[in-house]
Amino acid sequence: MARVKTDERIVVAMTELLRRQGYAATGIKQVVDAAEAPIGSIYHHFSGGKRDVAAAALRQSGAAYGELVGMLLAPYDDIAAGIEAAFSSAADTIAESGWLNMCPVATVAGEVADTEPALRAVAAEVIDGWVALGTALYRDRGLPEADAHALILAVVAALEGAFILARTQRSTAPILAAGRAMGAYARSLTIDPENMGSTVGAPA
DSSP, rough: OOOOHHHHHHHHHHHHHHHHTTTTOOOOHHHHHHTTOOOOOHHHHHHTTTTHHHHHHHHHHHHHHHHHHHHHHHOOEEEEEEEHHHHHHHHHHHHHHTSSOOOHHHHHHHHHHTTTTHHHHHHHHHHHHHHHHHHHHHHHOOHHHHHHHHHHHHHHHHHHHHHHHHHHHHHHHHHHHHHHHHHHHHHHHHTTTTTTTTTTSSOO
């Protein structure tokens, strides 16, 4: 088995720490201890120290989350059904994890928006990537560009907000409710005005 490179271990360790405790509470020593790396390796691989490691972690985890959401949504020709299934899967996952934070990107974005402009910009870059992927997916399912963009923005916002409520209340209800609301929104966009019984992307 190939040995994981030091810089990769550092990024993985930072990702997990950000997910669990956020940026401010995460120290360099915690990162190198978790990565089983010498402290000098941080500055060898990441000249900007903690901030650069966090940026790399956000980009890497953001790309992984974007791929995961795409995989959850892509199998469904019906847009609303795909959204509801994705939220249901997210609810199962967070409950099975013991209510762990699902997404370090949103956690850090909310924490550093006013204090770390460089990291806020990285988080915005990651979220923009999610929105671009979702917009393309929904456009391919037949939605106009503007509707596709608005829908994925709403889905991302609803999911991230639902994660916070679910962790606070120790309940999947907020995620499932958000999924139903986003499914209803998707149906309102996909009703074909020329044939009120059919929807864009739904099987004939």
